[in-house]
Amino acid sequence: MAKVTFVTPDQESITVEADSGSVMELAVNNNIQGIDGDCGGVCSCATCHVHVAAGDVTKVGEASEIEQDMLELDDNANEFSRLCCQIEVTEAIDGVVLTVAG
Amino acid sequence: MKKSAISDPFEKARLEQGVSEIDDQKDPVKMVLGLKDVRKCAHNWKTYQSGAAPGRIVVPSEVHIRDTRQIPFEVDPPEHKSYRDLVEPWFKRPLQDEYKILLKQQIDALVDDVLARPSVEVVEEFALTLQSRALTLLLNTPYEESDVWIDWGTHVFRSEDSDLDADKANILYDYIDQQIDNAIASPTDDLYSMLLSSEVNGKKLTKEEVKGVMILTFAGGRDTVINAVTNTIAYLAEHPEALRHLQDNPDMTGKAVEELVRYFSPLTHMGRVATEDTQVCEHAVKADSRISLCWASANRDERVFEKPNEIMLDRKVNPHVAFGFSHHNCLGATHARQILSTLLVSLASKVGSIDIHQYHEKIEDWQQFQRKVGYDSIHVTFHANNK
Ligand code: FES
Numbered sequence: 001m002a003k004v005t006f007v008t009p010d011q012e013s014i015t016v017e018a019d020s021g022s023v024m025e026l027a028v029n030n031n032i033q034g035i036d037g038d039c040g041g042v043c044s045c046a047t048c049h050v051h052v053a054a055g056d057v058t059k060v061g062e063a064s065e066i067e068q069d070m071l072e073l074d075d076n077a078n079e080f081s082r083l084c085c086q087i088e089v090t091e092a093i094d095g096v097v098l099t100v101a102g
Numbered sequence: 103m104k105k106s107a108i109s110d111p112f113e114k115a116r117l118e119q120g121v122s123e124i125d126d127q128k129d130p131v132k133m134v135l136g137l138k139d140v141r142k143c144a145h146n147w148k149t150y151q152s153g154a155a156p157g158r159i160v161v162p163s164e165v166h167i168r169d170t171r172q173i174p175f176e177v178d179p180p181e182h183k184s185y186r187d188l189v190e191p192w193f194k195r196p197l198q199d200e201y202k203i204l205l206k207q208q209i210d211a212l213v214d215d216v217l218a219r220p221s222v223e224v225v226e227e228f229a230l231t232l233q234s235r236a237l238t239l240l241l242n243t244p245y246e247e248s249d250v251w252i253d254w255g256t257h258v259f260r261s262e263d264s265d266l267d268a269d270k271a272n273i274l275y276d277y278i279d280q281q282i283d284n285a286i287a288s289p290t291d292d293l294y295s296m297l298l299s300s301e302v303n304g305k306k307l308t309k310e311e312v313k314g315v316m317i318l319t320f321a322g323g324r325d326t327v328i329n330a331v332t333n334t335i336a337y338l339a340e341h342p343e344a345l346r347h348l349q350d351n352p353d354m355t356g357k358a359v360e361e362l363v364r365y366f367s368p369l370t371h372m373g374r375v376a377t378e379d380t381q382v383c384e385h386a387v388k389a390d391s392r393i394s395l396c397w398a399s400a401n402r403d404e405r406v407f408e409k410p411n412e413i414m415l416d417r418k419v420n421p422h423v424a425f426g427f428s429h430h431n432c433l434g435a436t437h438a439r440q441i442l443s444t445l446l447v448s449l450a451s452k453v454g455s456i457d458i459h460q461y462h463e464k465i466e467d468w469q470q471f472q473r474k475v476g477y478d479s480i481h482v483t484f485h486a487n488n489k
Contacts, residue, residue, distance in 0.1 A: 040356030042420035
């Protein structure tokens with residue numbers, strides 16, 4: 001089981017948990033505001049953009065080249081950006097805080 | 103080559119030049135072919151505008167048959183955002199449970215209907231019917247209205263002999279004018295009435311603006327959805343194992359939809375007008391000339407997609423641009439995705455196999471590029487699933 005905290009554009013902090021699937025699915029299943037997951041998680045829509053808390057970057061890992069190419073053209077992107085459909089829910093990410101980029 | 107295959111005519115030009123120029127009614131278009139370049143240009147609305155003369159960013163150009171600006175499609179930021187924010191929630195309605203149930207009922211009924219018939223012409227008798235009926239849900243208009251749209255035939259703008267048929271376009275424009283007048287006289291809870299009662303930046307939408315949204319809704323989702331549905335049937339006819347795979351793995355449906363739209367790329371390309379002298383892949387682009395973002399080519403870019411010319415229904419990472427990219431990405435994408443995933447689920451449960459009889463491919467002629475986009479007609483027989 002991994003706990004993930006989302007901070008929504010309304011500054012609401014919501015902690016949810018799961019043991020499999022992608023972080024995008026976790027967010028959509030819990031109606032996290034600002035995570036739409038339009039493409040179902042295949043890295044084509046960028047509607048699952050989050051900023052990883054600075055202390056959690058190593059836990060979450062780096063974006064692949066394809067993901068980086070998508071993020072490069074997103075107006076809200078910064079060094080902490082990830083498309084959360086590309087983050088798998090595992091024990092390794094337990095406790096991370098993700099801010100919805102909106 | 104399989105009957106359902108759609109080849110990639112852009113490969114050589116994409117690899118060797120990255121762009122390729124075609125003529126269109128004496129207003130040439132530099133087609134941008136690589137995925138990264140297409141994305142960059144799509145994102146750069148300041149240099150490559152959508153808010154040119156109405157109809158000019160469409161290829162073939164519609165400047166001679168249309169004066170109404172399609173909204174939000176032919177508007178640039180920052181105005182674009184206000185219009186988009188207004189219509190976006192409405193176009194996300196296909197995610198609501200109630201909508202999904204109605205769509206499923208429509209599609210299941212149609213599949214049952216074609217299973218009971220010895221032979222079916224898919225374009226007219228299946229895809230057009232499906233698209234028209236589903237559009238009543240998107241517009242929230244009475245189901246019977248779909249009969250009118252089915253009667254128009256497969257193309258709103260294109261007829262057998264001409265790519266740009268002003269008479270056909272006028273049927274649509276006159277129809278929309280009439281519907282807007284009806285909604286003014288007696289408002290309902292349909293899309294026309296919602297738009298007529300809406301404000302953008304503190305001002306009520308004008309009739310012309312409402313018309314602009316409605317033309318986009320009708321025209322943007324017609325050929326594209328019809329081709330996607332028809333191509334899906336052709337593909338499944340030649341890959342019955344995919345039907346069983348989808349039946350056994352319903353979780354795969356979403357990925358399968360994305361992969362099918364990548365491969366089919368129902369909209370080959372969309373234009374933009376340069377606002378300044380610039381360049382793409384070291385090719386000069388002059389101010390006030392046109393480029394096009396070639397989604398179909400970008401979606402076969404071998405630098406990004408492994409085995410780009412193969413359909414891999416469970417392709418995991420699939421950064422396709424079949425629904426466009428950036429600010430102007432397809433407003434109808436939610437509806438289209440819902441149609442295709444509902445269709446796949448219905449076919450996987452009800453259909454065992456499909457036989458293709460005679461067919462006629464629809465080939466777009468872009469001078470040096472001939473691209474199959476679907477079928478003018480394709481006759482098939484649907485067989486029930488006994489599993
Ligand atoms: S859900 Fe579409 S890119 Fe992540």
